Amino acid sequence: METQKLVIIIIIPFILLLFMIPFSSSFTPIDNYLLSCGSQNNASFFNRIFIGDDGTNQGSNFLSSGKSFSLRNQNPNPKLPSLYHTARVFTNNGGYRFSMRKNGTHLVRFHFSPFKAQGHDLKSANFSVLVDGNLVLSRFNFKPNNDDAMIKEFILKSESDFLEIMFRPLRNSGFGFVNAVEVFSAPDDFLLDFGARFVSASGVEEYKNFSNQVFETVHRINVGGSKLTPFNDTLWRTWIPDEDFLVLKEAAKAAVTTHTPNYQKGGATREIAPDNVYMTAQEMNMNQSTLASQFNITWNFPVASGGVRHLIRLHFCDIVSPALNLLYFDVYINNYSAYKDVDLSSLTFHALASPVYVDFIADSDDSGVIQISVGPSDLSSSMRKNAILNGAEILKMVNVMDSHVSPRKKRIWVLVGSIVGGTIVLVLVVAAILLIVKCKRKKPRERSVESVVWTPLRMFGGSSQSRMSEAVAFPSPGSYGYLGLKIPFAEIQLATNNFDRTLIIGSGGFGMVYKGVLRDNLKVAVKRGMPGSRQGLPEFQTEITILSKIRHRHLVSLVGYCEEHSEMILVYEYVEKGPLKKHLYGSSAHPPLSWKQRLEICIGAARGLHYLHTGFAQGIIHRDIKSTNILLDENYVAKVADFGLSRSGPCINETHVSTNVKGSFGYLDPEYFRRQQLTDKSDVYSFGVVLFEVLCARPAVDPQLDREQVNLAEWALECQKKGMLEQIIDPCLVGQIKESSLKKFGETAEKCLAEYGVDRPSMGDVLWNLEYLLQLQENGQQGEPDKATATIVPGNASSSTRTEDDSDKGYSDISSSQVFSQLMTNEGR
Ligand SMILES: *[C@@H]1O[C@H](CO)[C@@H](O)[C@H](O)[C@H]1NC(C)=O
Ligand SMILES: *[C@@H]1O[C@H](CO)[C@@H](O)[C@H](O)[C@H]1NC(C)=O
Ligand SMILES: *[C@@H]1O[C@H](CO)[C@@H](O)[C@H](O)[C@H]1NC(C)=O
Numbered sequence: 001m002e003t004q005k006l007v008i009i010i011i012i013p014f015i016l017l018l019f020m021i022p023f024s025s026s027f028t029p030i031d032n033y034l035l036s037c038g039s040q041n042n043a044s045f046f047n048r049i050f051i052g053d054d055g056t057n058q059g060s061n062f063l064s065s066g067k068s069f070s071l072r073n074q075n076p077n078p079k080l081p082s083l084y085h086t087a088r089v090f091t092n093n094g095g096y097r098f099s100m101r102k103n104g105t106h107l108v109r110f111h112f113s114p115f116k117a118q119g120h121d122l123k124s125a126n127f128s129v130l131v132d133g134n135l136v137l138s139r140f141n142f143k144p145n146n147d148d149a150m151i152k153e154f155i156l157k158s159e160s161d162f163l164e165i166m167f168r169p170l171r172n173s174g175f176g177f178v179n180a181v182e183v184f185s186a187p188d189d190f191l192l193d194f195g196a197r198f199v200s201a202s203g204v205e206e207y208k209n210f211s212n213q214v215f216e217t218v219h220r221i222n223v224g225g226s227k228l229t230p231f232n233d234t235l236w237r238t239w240i241p242d243e244d245f246l247v248l249k250e251a252a253k254a255a256v257t258t259h260t261p262n263y264q265k266g267g268a269t270r271e272i273a274p275d276n277v278y279m280t281a282q283e284m285n286m287n288q289s290t291l292a293s294q295f296n297i298t299w300n301f302p303v304a305s306g307g308v309r310h311l312i313r314l315h316f317c318d319i320v321s322p323a324l325n326l327l328y329f330d331v332y333i334n335n336y337s338a339y340k341d342v343d344l345s346s347l348t349f350h351a352l353a354s355p356v357y358v359d360f361i362a363d364s365d366d367s368g369v370i371q372i373s374v375g376p377s378d379l380s381s382s383m384r385k386n387a388i389l390n391g392a393e394i395l396k397m398v399n400v401m402d403s404h405v406s407p408r409k410k411r412i413w414v415l416v417g418s419i420v421g422g423t424i425v426l427v428l429v430v431a432a433i434l435l436i437v438k439c440k441r442k443k444p445r446e447r448s449v450e451s452v453v454w455t456p457l458r459m460f461g462g463s464s465q466s467r468m469s470e471a472v473a474f475p476s477p478g479s480y481g482y483l484g485l486k487i488p489f490a491e492i493q494l495a496t497n498n499f500d501r502t503l504i505i506g507s508g509g510f511g512m513v514y515k516g517v518l519r520d521n522l523k524v525a526v527k528r529g530m531p532g533s534r535q536g537l538p539e540f541q542t543e544i545t546i547l548s549k550i551r552h553r554h555l556v557s558l559v560g561y562c563e564e565h566s567e568m569i570l571v572y573e574y575v576e577k578g579p580l581k582k583h584l585y586g587s588s589a590h591p592p593l594s595w596k597q598r599l600e601i602c603i604g605a606a607r608g609l610h611y612l613h614t615g616f617a618q619g620i621i622h623r624d625i626k627s628t629n630i631l632l633d634e635n636y637v638a639k640v641a642d643f644g645l646s647r648s649g650p651c652i653n654e655t656h657v658s659t660n661v662k663g664s665f666g667y668l669d670p671e672y673f674r675r676q677q678l679t680d681k682s683d684v685y686s687f688g689v690v691l692f693e694v695l696c697a698r699p700a701v702d703p704q705l706d707r708e709q710v711n712l713a714e715w716a717l718e719c720q721k722k723g724m725l726e727q728i729i730d731p732c733l734v735g736q737i738k739e740s741s742l743k744k745f746g747e748t749a750e751k752c753l754a755e756y757g758v759d760r761p762s763m764g765d766v767l768w769n770l771e772y773l774l775q776l777q778e779n780g781q782q783g784e785p786d787k788a789t790a791t792i793v794p795g796n797a798s799s800s801t802r803t804e805d806d807s808d809k810g811y812s813d814i815s816s817s818q819v820f821s822q823l824m825t826n827e828g829r
């Protein structure tokens, strides 16, 4: 007991400290050199002190061998900052040498502001610049009519104890110069080697190891916003507005928010781009005349032409949608599809206004522009069409091989971002501590799986431990490796014919989904975390922890997973006929489902949900029930899928209504929305919407309809109350539904959509009613079904949270024992 306390006393402050680190307000680089070249004094520039490199000032220590002298502009333009009043001039090879304390990505900036002094015209300089042996500026010279100061920024990895900068004048009489130099280390997660999408004529492929490249910043754009100076930026960058690059200005409309972005672990950080970038965007300029038309917003950015490789970093933050899952758009680069169906809601842990970025790699062509377009995706066909972009950075890869210098020694240095890495370390530490504590407490018991695997799920009646688990982000990799579900990467490659593009059956925020066949001939759906989806790590781990515990005929089961080579792959059973939604409307490829089929599908889905709610000591809330998450197998058996949302993000504070409500628009429980209290009744509400969707064969939200009809739940309830439900049912069903069956169906759906959770039936009640009305439909039998057939299935269903007094609330036809008549906790495998 004593040691346990001690451990806690020592460890808790340590944990708090760890938690606080990511929240420290401003970034302080470990290496940070700012030189005012040719000056004996220090100069202040955007509140940063650049130290002089002349005379006895500290900065002179960094000068390396070579002939150089200082030059001072005797007659400076008063508008120019004092930093640009002096320059260092190199008359033969020479430069600076900085000792480095940190390995990894660094930013190097050169300031050039030419002037005339002492018989030298700096504009006539003609020189090259090398950084660590990489030729970054080749035969650099000023255009005679350009008086502006110029800042050249390079991003490169430094892995030695020194960083060397060399100015190399061309021609014997030539010289080079520089007014100021900045060298500082970037945050660890500035360039992450996984997740970049290489976009070319042959499609999108993953591009790896690009952090070893040397980049030159070509454009840094605050889309939809104003110019940002080093004052406004965490890494002292300058961002310029996008208007000049817009191909068709009328296509875009600036969007602004006053709320600071909702930064989430695993997404973008303030250092990736400052608040201001994410608080403005361009969206599609929809007006009455363009409402129905489909168009892109396109920007043309001038770049070096002729196959020069570029890193294109696009910044997104959904500041335009009123709710989640309303915005789906496509990204094109150079007329190639670069990212289909971007769903910012799923890239960002299902929080609105949460910043993310996606890295693309593309080669320039002979046109000398890189063209970036965003436009609405097909998925948004029934919704408001829109597409956004908040920021763009275009970095040229400086071609190391072509520059006639010895290639940098390339070290394979897998940079694990501080966020991911830090969290994993943290989780490991905490897991270790809790394990110690747990083992001490429960010595005789074997350590149960649950004690190690903390599912950041919503459990009802959550214990303090499950609350703790939310704070603790997600389980560490490895801790869920206990079920033998790991599948070697090679086997997955084999199953999918090495991720053959023709086998893609879906794509989403997480990545691509491939159809595959495992060696034992098991058909599977392989969901591969892909470029841009590193944000999905917590979801990935949550899905594994939840799904590995679940086996049920009406829930999609997890066959395995793979996390080799920093891959995130989930392998599910293959569900032949896909989402229910496709079989209801919007696709002519599927014959309409009969009423009986629809009822059976609803019953199946209700069973799956009921099992989720009650099949465990602590129930699981799905949180994202909708017709796209109910899949149909070859026999039209319903299987509930996508448990990605059945989780709570690591640092969600549930009090923020507008940003943290999760789920899909049109299916969202109004009470959850208002009170932020999530219960199993929220799933019941969403299921009620699905019931009406099945009956009416139309989307939950259809903005193209008249106002009172847009929201299916509202409209159907209205009709149900007026007794006009039969007027809105799917025309394909007319004549198929018996009146008693329809009546009961309407009542059941209506109950599900009750304003308050307490007034809604449990999933068990819903299930029972659906079965009952299927019987009504089948036999035309009015009245109660035969009570003798009701049997309580053994197992832990009896610990269900169902309350006995549901029937007292006017929910008829049920006795508590019958509720479980169809419940089979061990259905399926
Ligand atoms: C310049 O700044 C450095 C560091 O801030 C300081 O040590 C040095 O004394 C300053 N030099 C002058 C001339 O002000
Ligand atoms: C940086 O990496 C090099 C080579 O991998 C190593 O020798 C050096 O000690 C590292 N420096 C730091 C500060 O980690
Ligand atoms: C710069 O030097 C190169 C190489 O000697 C030469 O070809 C070029 O014409 C020079 N440019 C200017 C503007 O002097």
Ligand SMILES: *[C@@H]1O[C@H](CO)[C@@H](O)[C@H](O)[C@H]1NC(C)=O
Binding pocket: 208, 209, 412, 413, 414
């Ligand atoms: C990229 O890095 C991986 C290991 O991190 C290495 O196996 C692979 O050869 C590298 N590829 C290139 C093109 O350098």
Ligand SMILES: *[C@@H]1O[C@H](CO)[C@@H](O)[C@H](O)[C@H]1NC(C)=O
Binding pocket: 226, 227, 228, 229, 231, 232, 276
């Ligand atoms: C940028 O910083 C300057 C100086 O602090 C401030 O006046 C300006 O309003 C800021 N701009 C934005 C867009 O925040």
Ligand SMILES: *[C@@H]1O[C@H](CO)[C@@H](O)[C@H](O)[C@H]1NC(C)=O
Binding pocket: 250, 251, 285, 286, 287, 288, 289, 290
């Ligand atoms: C509507 O948009 C189109 C094209 O985007 C534009 O030409 C037209 O002037 C706009 N109309 C109004 C009323 O803003």
Ligand SMILES: *[C@@H]1O[C@H](CO)[C@@H](O)[C@H](O)[C@H]1NC(C)=O
Binding pocket: 294, 295, 296, 332, 334, 335, 336, 373, 375
């Ligand atoms: C958007 O641009 C892409 C690439 O140029 C093109 O293929 C697509 O058809 C465009 N979409 C619309 C609606 O114009």
Ligand SMILES: *[C@@H]1O[C@H](CO)[C@@H](O)[C@H](O)[C@H]1NC(C)=O
Binding pocket: 334, 335, 365, 367, 369, 370, 371
């Ligand atoms: C993209 O396609 C459009 C129309 O086909 C063409 O005008 C434009 O030049 C193309 N852009 C690039 C970068 O190839």
Ligand SMILES: *[C@@H]1O[C@H](CO)[C@@H](O)[C@H](O)[C@H]1NC(C)=O
Binding pocket: 652, 653, 654, 655
């Ligand atoms: C949310 O934050 C507020 C203060 O910002 C705090 O009082 C409250 O306990 C938090 N709620 C949760 C669920 O963390």
Ligand SMILES: CC(=O)N[C@H]1CO[C@H](CO)[C@@H](O)[C@@H]1O
Binding pocket: 617, 795, 796, 799
């Ligand atoms: C059959 C079975 O697993 N019963 C368990 C149901 O859950 C309670 C506690 O929630 C256990 O005590 C039973 O052993």
